[in-house]
Amino acid sequence: MGWKTVFISSKSKLSYKANHMIIQTATDIKEMPFSQIGCVVVSTTQTVITSYLIAKLMEQDIKVIFCDNDHDPCSELTPYYSNIKRNQNIEKQISWTISKKEQLWTEIVTNKIENQIQIMKAFHLDTTEVIAELDQIEDNDHSNREAIIAMKYFPAIFGTNFTRGTHDEITNVMLNYGYTILLSTINQEVVSQGYLTQLGIHHHSLQNDFNLSSDLMEPFRQFFDLEVLKLRDEEFNLDTKLRLIDVLNHEIKYDGKSYLIRNAITKHIQYCFKFMDSKKDSFIKVGIPDEV
Incomplete structure (x- = not known):
């Protein structure tokens, strides 16, 4: 698990490719390796995130936090099976x-x-x-x-x-x-x-x-x-x-x-x-x- 908190504040699409999170906006496409990510904060309700990316983030124990219309944290995702014990x-x-x-x-x-x-x-x-x-x-x-x-x-x-x-x-x-x-x-x-x-x-x-x-x-x-x-x-x-x-x-x-x-x-x-x-x-x- 990485150390960076990725803060998504503008309209975008989040998807998965080869152990990277793809961040696609109207003007740009960025790739962020999972090895660097500790947490993803989705601060806008205008973001689309694929279910495949969510599954892959959970496999890597990467926290995902969603915000409401006021941009305040309202929910989070945690994996079911993150520890064999x-x-x-x-x-x-x-x-x-x-x-x-x-x-x-x-x-x-x-x-x-x-x-x-x-x-x-x-x-x-x-x-x-x-x-x-x-x-x-x-x-x-x-x-x-x-x-x-x-x-x-x-x-x-x-x-x-x-x-x-x-x-x-x-x-x-x-x-x-x-x-x-x-x-x-x-x-x-x-x-x-x-x-x-x-x-x-x-x-x-x-x-x-x-x-x-x-x-x-x-x-x-x-x-x-x-x-x-x-x-x-x-x-x-x-x-x-x-x-x-x-x-x-x-x-x-x-x-x-x-x-x-x-x-x-x-x-x-x-x-x-x-x-x-x-x-x-x-x-x-x-x-x-x-x-x-």
């Missing part, structure tokens, strides 16, 4: 113990909150209340410190009048777009490693097909928060979307090594699964760089 892994996933789930969720939430604190410190914001809340976190976050801290964190970095509930506000639109791209990337990794996105360790909504991905993505959300902080005064246009997608290509440290975020996500999910299968005893944290 899928049935075995699903059986293990079903048998994960409650104590293991609670232990991992505590680590994930703590990691997320620590990243939020790091961002606040980078912008010289008062972290006293947030740190005090973190100090009170319980196993499985039974007291829901995550939500309490979110109500302090978002107004602190985006302004006192900001609330995550205002879906048509430009900052929220950007955050939602970035988080959707992140969620799709997590889905791709979960499925490619032979697990079900529906069965979470903490999220368990009957209306959410991505409960597990919603759990595992939490320590990576803050990288999109940082990018939105840079973009929030700009228009939400094609360039803005491309910059949000490109967050996945930012470099970070994970387990003492440098990775692109998209590759760190792979390592993070692999490690979480090993932790749940009792092959690892500790949790490796996803860290925000000191200089943001």
Whole structure:
């Protein structure tokens, strides 16, 4: 699987030829080798894509995201048979113990909150209340410190009048777009490693097909928060979307090594699964760089 995100924003036809994706517009024809493609974002409803290309993309575990009339992500494609150990892994996933789930969720939430604190410190914001809340976190976050801290964190970095509930506000639109791209990337990794996105360790909504991905993505959300902080005064246009997608290509440290975020996500999910299968005893944290 490649590293490039192919963003289709104009009327075009997508087809297959010799392990390449063919992008045909009114004025041009381009060929993109599968070996370079990690994800295809179809951002316009004026695009035609052949079923043969879809089948070939799924064979290569290449994510495809479709957008609606407003150019916002609305659905994605994931393959059925992307891992030969899928049935075995699903059986293990079903048998994960409650104590293991609670232990991992505590680590994930703590990691997320620590990243939020790091961002606040980078912008010289008062972290006293947030740190005090973190100090009170319980196993499985039974007291829901995550939500309490979110109500302090978002107004602190985006302004006192900001609330995550205002879906048509430009900052929220950007955050939602970035988080959707992140969620799709997590889905791709979960499925490619032979697990079900529906069965979470903490999220368990009957209306959410991505409960597990919603759990595992939490320590990576803050990288999109940082990018939105840079973009929030700009228009939400094609360039803005491309910059949000490109967050996945930012470099970070994970387990003492440098990775692109998209590759760190792979390592993070692999490690979480090993932790749940009792092959690892500790949790490796996803860290925000000191200089943001």
